[in-house]
Amino acid sequence: MNTELLKRVVIREARPEDDAAIGELLVEAFVTQYAQKLPEVVYTEERKQSLRDTASKRAVAKVLVAELEGRVVGTVALWPPGAPGSEAWVPGAADLRHLATAVELHGQGLSVPLLEAAERLAREWRVPAICLHVRQGAAGVARMYQRRGFLREPSADLDTPAVYLEAYVLTFQD
Template sequence: MMKLRHAEEADDDAVGELLVRAFDTQNSAKMPGVISSPERYADLRNRAQKREEATVLVGEVDGILAGTITLYRWGASGNEAWVDGSAGLRYLAIEPRFAGKSLSTIFLAEAKKLAQSWEAPAICLRVRRGADGVQRLYTLHGWQRDERGDLDLLPEIYLDGFTLSL
């Protein structure tokens, strides 16, 4: 069973490295040609700033870091939500050895509960175009494709918007 808690300063290095491993596994292994930039790695590892701006949750299984998720309130620096008043979801990652154990479902349920407690009308997120498995995960949990949130940063990246109405 996974235990969820708020991330602390002592978690920053481990969570940053988890994000790098998980995003590399998702992008490099499944989407050849996708290369993360040094700036992307620095952002993934910058957990202290994320904890200041947002709610960063970690999950542990038998004392081992199994995953993380970050949820931003409306108006917070780092919130990329495009629906007025909405929370912004970022940085969901599961340690690769815990993949396939439905831990993402636990994180997403907790993020939804938190956003509802903030009285947010929705949660917005962006997923790299071509990350079909990740997009399927969100749609299975009720997220809808929302082209208003698309972000074209080509040639480096194109992100597809998704919204979960609350």
């Protein structure tokens, strides 16, 4: 973890002027990450367009960004309970998605402040849990979430025509 870098990072809510940067960051991070670790994964133009559609995400979810020296270098989105498109299976839970950091900063610990901010937000919402899905085979991503206390929940896996997603949940204790 690069503590000097993290001291300079500001976590904030995304603004409309961030949309293009967030979209490109998501496409680059997802395509690069999965291309290296899961070469069988192919990102279609439709999927890339979906990742780039930050305005639609902001309409239903809280999209957070990590900003470094005026540049968006990370993002995560948190769907509140019952929001359109939420994949949370726990009643009243938030749904975490689209965690990504700039490729040149992978491995620097930038996901930590983004996840901390998302977890704080979920606690402010007083939700019982945060649900998320990880592409099957993305073991490093799964381990990152497990280190934060997320537990595997196979009964909530999603088997879509394009991908198999493994479910994880972080339950809050009062």
